[in-house]
Amino acid sequence: MELDALDRALLRELQNDARQTNRELAARTGVSPSTSLERVRSLRERGVVTGYRAELDLQAVGRPVQALISVRIRPPARPVIEGFREWAAALPETIALFVVSGAHDFLLHIAVSDVNGVYAFVIDRLTERREVADVQTTLVYEHVRAPGIEPAPSPSPGTRPPLTERRTTRG
Structure with missing residues (x-):
């Protein structure tokens, strides 16, 4: 664009x-x-x-403690992944949810009132789900956001377009 x-x-x-x-x-x-x-x-x-x-200021709304939680789902089937994604995205603690590649399937960014809230989220919510095979939690000490996102520069003439824009022809 x-x-x-x-x-x-x-x-x-x-x-x-x-x-x-x-x-x-x-x-x-x-x-x-x-x-x-x-x-x-x-x-x-x-x-x-x-x-x-x-x-919102997370401190001001009573959720000053943030955590990043990696979650592995089993079996890794589309209906299971989609069901977990919809469920986790709707939780009030969830700030962001990423579907990722690698050892885990999801990365959840949550905000809660205290460290006990992180523990309760993991034990009472996540590990109660049958499809959750593994959870790794990382507490966030500080969250620094970029002030904005600068659009990527337009491709220079003669460069190849991204894969999503390439058209192939067969002879």
Whole structure:
């Protein structure tokens, strides 16, 4: 997907403060409010901007302890994996869930009130599930987030497109 310099500037500004007015966004990116409005609308319609949300301070909402929990599922069948994914993603402690490759099938990012909450999550929730074969828990000391995501540069002329964009022909 082609993103020009204005798209990139708008995305950077929206990631810094999605609550700013369109007039403020236009001023910060050096374009007219109508141009800003149309370009942001286009970014949403093209699926580049997928939503806006409030970020919460985990300490302030009573969940200051975070953990990363690797989970191996057995048997590794699609219905079992999908069922666990849906169940785990819906848990109130779950901040994020990753389906991963390697020794484990999932990486859960949770936030709870204290270390006992991590223990209870693992023992009372995860290991009670029949499909959970192994669990490894890592406590998070500090969570540092990148201020925003910079879109990848467009490929240079003459470079090969990603596999998802390649078309093959058979002779």
